[in-house]
Amino acid sequence: MKKSRLLLGLIIFVLLIAGGCSNSSNKGKVEVHKTENPNAEEVLKLDPESDIFQFNGVIYQTGIDWVEELTLTKDEQVGEIKTKNETDTNFEDEMSNKLPVGAKIYSVKEKEEIGGPILLVELEGKLYKYYGLVEG
Template sequence: MLKRMIIYVVICSFAFLNGCGKEPTKQISEQHIETKTIGNPTAQEVLRMDSNANIFMYKDTIYNAGVPWVDELKLTKGIQVTEITHQSNNGKAFNNGSANKLEVGTKIFRVKERNDILIAETGRGDIRFYQLVEG
C-alpha cells in the first residue's frame, strides 16, 4: 500500500511539473508572433504622419526639412553628393533621388560639421534636411 502511494505521488508530481513546463513555452511562442521589426521611417510613413512634410531620399534614407534645431545650427556647405531626379507625392514611389517638394535637378550637398544633415540648394535659398533614422 505504501509502495502504491509513493508511485501515485511521483506520477502526480511528474504530471504537475510537466504541465507547468509547457505553459511558458506557449507564452514565449505567442510573444514571438507579436514581435515587429523596427527600421528607418519610409517616405510613405513620414507622409502619412505629416502630409506637408518636405522630404527626399538619399542612400535609402529619408531626409526631412523643417527641424527647428537643425535650422539654428551654424553649418558649412561641403561637396555635392546627389541631386533630385524624381518628384512624387506617393511615398510608395520613392527611391534614391526622389523628393516630394524639391524640384528635379535640385543639388544636394553635405555639411562639413555633421553626417546626418544635408543641404538642398534652391532658387529660394538653402534648405536643411535632417536624416530620419530609427533609434
C-alpha cells in the same frame, strides 16, 4: 520509502503543471523584431505638407526645429534632385515632392558633432537643412 515516493510524486506533479503552463507553440523559436526606416508614404501620411526627398534609401525632411537651430557648413556635393513626385508616395533616390529638379544636395562638415544624418540642399543661393529619418 513512503516519503520518497510521495516526494517523487510531488516533483512529477509540479513538473507536469509547469510544463502545461508553458507556451509549447513558441518553444525553440526566437522572435525577431525588425525596425525599418520610415518611407515616404509613412511620412506624408503623418504630415501631407512635409517637404521631403529620398537619398541612399533614406527619407530626408526639412522643417525640424532642432535641426533648423544648428549652424552647419556645406561640404561636398553628394547628389542632386533628379525627379519630382507630387502625385504619390512611391519614392526613389534623388526624388523630391517639393524641391525642383536640379537642386544640389550637399553633405555637412559637422558630421561627427551632430550625431545624425543631415544633408543640405542649395536652392537659389539659400541652404536648406534636411534631417534623415532613420530608426536606430
